[in-house]
Amino acid sequence: MTSKEQRGIYIHIPFCARKCVYCDFLSAPRPDTVVRAYFDALIREIRMTSREETEYGPVSTVFFGGGTPGLVPAAFIARVLSALRENFDIRQDAEITLETNPGLMDEQKLSAWRAAGVNRLSMGAQSFDDRELRLLGRIHTAAQVREGFALARKAGFDNINIDLMEALPGQDIRSLQKNLEALTALSPEHVSVYSLILEDGTYLAEHLPEFPPLPGEDAERAMYWHSVRFLEKRGYRQYEISNFAKPGRACLHNVSYWERREYLGLGLGASSLRRETRITNTQDLSEYLRFTELTDIRKDVTHLTRQDAQAEFFYLGLRKKEGVSLDEFRDAFGADPLAIYGPVLVKHRKDGTLGEDGGRIFLTRRGLDVSNYILCDFLP
Ligand code: SF4
Known part of the structure; x- marks a missing residue:
């Protein structure tokens, strides 16, 4: 699926419009001034890393993850991509993915992302049921997923992933089935289906009695297999525990993680794998914003035996x-x-x-x- 020479770059964008009730990712709402300063720091990290990694490349995948990269002005994404091209050998045909919330997609943003070189979108839909979406604290509606998807197609995106969650509070196979039908009616090239995991410290974990009951383990497994069968019948090949794709549309960036290809992770809390060393950046935003040397932000450097x-x-x-x-x-x-x-x-x-x-x-x-x-x- 990937060649030995596959090299990737991950860019972490730790900002979200609002925190979803189940989320323990490194992301939060922040003022515009902080977002701007973050991109200055990110560009600094790109330049410094390229001076250290003169042999790194050619790069065949770039992945903007988060957080919600779709939240920030498209010009910031374009700035990062030009910095990457100036400092690394990014292949002409590189897979360049950007994660976005369906509520944040408009014509202008989509065409700016395309013009910057983004050629794959990953939309965090999670559900097509407005009641479930509200319960999860998502900022978008099911109608916005459909609208966002249609706008993305119109803007020329022909490689789109949609994320769906299952085992939601109060969910049963029937409501999951409706979500799967609504999702596949859009015919994205790629689908990721994740079971909701109750993580310590999240709003959901701390207010559990206020929510409808979470499905038990057996129900969760039944939902998982229901999704697998449903998606396979609709032409999506399961290629990883939670990932499904139409032929030839697997996410090359993620496959490279599972195949232990080398990658550079840039931004707050991002990890890299290089020369059998895993390096993880600080998770402290103020520390990241003011760093002057890469060693200031490299908090965990583990040489793998x-x-x-x-x-x-x-x-x-x-x-x-x-x-x-x-x-x-x-x-x-x-x-x-x-x-x-x-x-x-x-x-x-x-x-x-x-x-x-x-x-x-x-x-x-x-x-x-x-x-x-x-x-x-x-x-x-
Ligand atoms: S949009 Fe994604 S990263 Fe942001 S809070 Fe929700 S689940 Fe977490």
């Missing part, structure tokens, strides 16, 4: 529906995966959670239901 890298090969690679290739492990590490992971592989082949076919190991249907538990078994 060979054992860490081998574990990640399975931990990340098994998220892909096609799983991992034992030969690729041998090529990457010059070691026999069976000598290292034999007992774990045998255990999970026996309990029916891992399958093997043609030298590839993958999660079975049963394995997908308990994927976290299986994947953690590969960690040192």
Whole structure:
């Protein structure tokens, strides 16, 4: 799916119009002056990183994630893309994705994003039911998802992802089914379906009794499999635990994470993987805004051991529906995966959670239901 030379750049935009009730991502509403200062800091980080990473490239994917990158003026996104092109070798045909909230898409913004080089949009719809959207604290309506999608098509976007959430408070298979029908009626190229996870510290976790009950584990699993079957019938191939795409439309940027390609993560709290080192930036916004040296913001620098890298090969690679290739492990590490992971592989082949076919190991249907538990078994 990706070549060995695939290189990506992730840009974190930590701003949102309002905090959704379930969200624990690094994002918050901020005044315009802070947003402006953030982009100055981001451009500084791009320039400094390029001086350090003279060999990095060619870059085939750029991903603006957040937060809500669609919230900030389109000129800021254009400024980042020109800085990236001036400082890195960004391929002409690079996949350039921008995450946006459907309530923030208008003709002007869409054409400015296109002109800047954005060629893939990821719309956080989450639901097509206005009652559910209000409950989640989303700032948009179902009508705005349809309008935003139509405007994006009109602006020339032919590669669009829509995010949907399932296992919402009070949700059942019938309401999920309506959401899936409404989503696929738009015929996006890509769909991500995530189950709502109750995270500590979120408004939802702290006010749980005020919400309709969350579906239990069995109901959540039933919804997951309902979505998988529904989307596959509509021509979306599942290529990762939560991701589905029409043929040839998988998100190359995200695939590169699961294949352990190198990437640079720039911005608040962003992580990079380079030369078997994971670097994570500070999560403190005021610290990020005033940095003068990259070392000021690099809070966590972890050199991966060979054992860490081998574990990640399975931990990340098994998220892909096609799983991992034992030969690729041998090529990457010059070691026999069976000598290292034999007992774990045998255990999970026996309990029916891992399958093997043609030298590839993958999660079975049963394995997908308990994927976290299986994947953690590969960690040192
Ligand atoms: S829009 Fe996304 S990042 Fe922002 S608060 Fe909502 S879920 Fe979190």
